[in-house]
Amino acid sequence: MAKLVWRVRLVAELEPGVVTATELARIERDAQASLAELGLRLDEAKRLTAALQAQLVPAQVAALGESRRSCEACGRALVSKGHYGATFRSLFGDVPARVRRRLACPCQGAAGVRSCTLLELGKDALAPELACVTARYAALAPFGKVAALLSELLPLGGARHASTVRNRTLRVGAEVVQGGFRREAHHLGALW
Numbered sequence: 001m002a003k004l005v006w007r008v009r010l011v012a013e014l015e016p017g018v019v020t021a022t023e024l025a026r027i028e029r030d031a032q033a034s035l036a037e038l039g040l041r042l043d044e045a046k047r048l049t050a051a052l053q054a055q056l057v058p059a060q061v062a063a064l065g066e067s068r069r070s071c072e073a074c075g076r077a078l079v080s081k082g083h084y085g086a087t088f089r090s091l092f093g094d095v096p097a098r099v100r101r102r103l104a105c106p107c108q109g110a111a112g113v114r115s116c117t118l119l120e121l122g123k124d125a126l127a128p129e130l131a132c133v134t135a136r137y138a139a140l141a142p143f144g145k146v147a148a149l150l151s152e153l154l155p156l157g158g159a160r161h162a163s164t165v166r167n168r169t170l171r172v173g174a175e176v177v178q179g180g181f182r183r184e185a186h187h188l189g190a191l192w
């Protein structure tokens with residue numbers, strides 16, 4: 001029987017004129033599709049968004065790591081201190097990332113051994129949007145049901161456990177109490 005095949009490619013232009021293409025997904029259907037095979041299915045949509053996220057996040061983290069090579073105060077070049085591994089937990093999956101570290105500039109006092117990163121992910125960074133969505137549904141339904149609902153619709157990692165939903169909700173609650181929930185991307189690590 002004849003098959004229809006779609007290959008979904010992500011074309012990235014991370015530097016002007018430098019283009020790379022990555023295949024994200026392959027979708028196949030028999031030419032004689034039933035109603036259930038018409039269009040995108042949930043499992044395919046989850047895999048597709050997770051594959052896209054897995055491309056975006058490491059590229060962004062790498063770009064951030066390269067974007068500040070010198071001290072903002074004195075202009076001195078900052079010494080690289082390698083990378084550390086972190087996991088970025090988002091609505092579209094858990095994505096491992098390598099975060100570049102640099103030694104803090106000597107002009108910042110005696111803290112020469114301290115390292116700094118532009119984006120402090122910590123070991124287990126949670127996307128503010130995932131925290132918000134989790135907390136919003138946890139206000140409406142038991143933690144276990146929220147976990148089941150979210151993991152059915154989204155390519156989530158840990159949120160399939162009621163205890164994860166509970167912990168994330170409590171943290172968001174604590175943030176709100178402490179004076180407002182911060183959504184800015186550079187506060188990713190501050191929450192978790």
Ligand SMILES: [Zn+2]
Nearest residue numbers: 071074105107
């Ligand atoms: Zn400096």
